[in-house]
Amino acid sequence: MAQANARGTYLVIAASLRRDIEAGRFSGRLLPSEAELGASKQVSRNTVRRALKSLESEGLIESTPGIGWRVPEGSDRRSLVQRMTDLIRDDxxxxxxxxxxxxxxCERFERSRTAVRHALAQMEGDGLLAVIHGKGRIVRALPNPPQQP
Structure with a gap:
């Protein structure tokens, strides 16, 4: 069973699925059904659905009604937060x-303002960005260099 914590069980499940997606385990394939994921993680289907919706808002997966959840083929499997963090280095x-x-x-990553704000909040929490009233966001710290495989 996924261990509940202060962050919420659905976030623990989302983090586990995110690691699998970023590792390429589901590339171009359907994810297990909500019922299968719930059974394997020993949580309710609603908890699984909440985790999947979180990953959808990051742009990692998409849902096709009547078909299921999948990772789009050829998509950038990095989370929106990771892509926005890499922007500091790339630019x-x-x-x-x-x-x-x-x-x-929003324009660059083709994501909703809500998804972008969520990613920005995480980057601010990680100490990478700071908000200066009247000026916008500034880079507060540089991200760690990417790890070599």
């Missing part, structure tokens, strides 16, 4: 530089 931003606006991030 050679330095500490103190302005981070792109929510509108530009």
């Amino acid at each position: 050679a931003l330095a500490v103190g530089d302005s981070y792109p606006s929510e509108a530009r991030l």
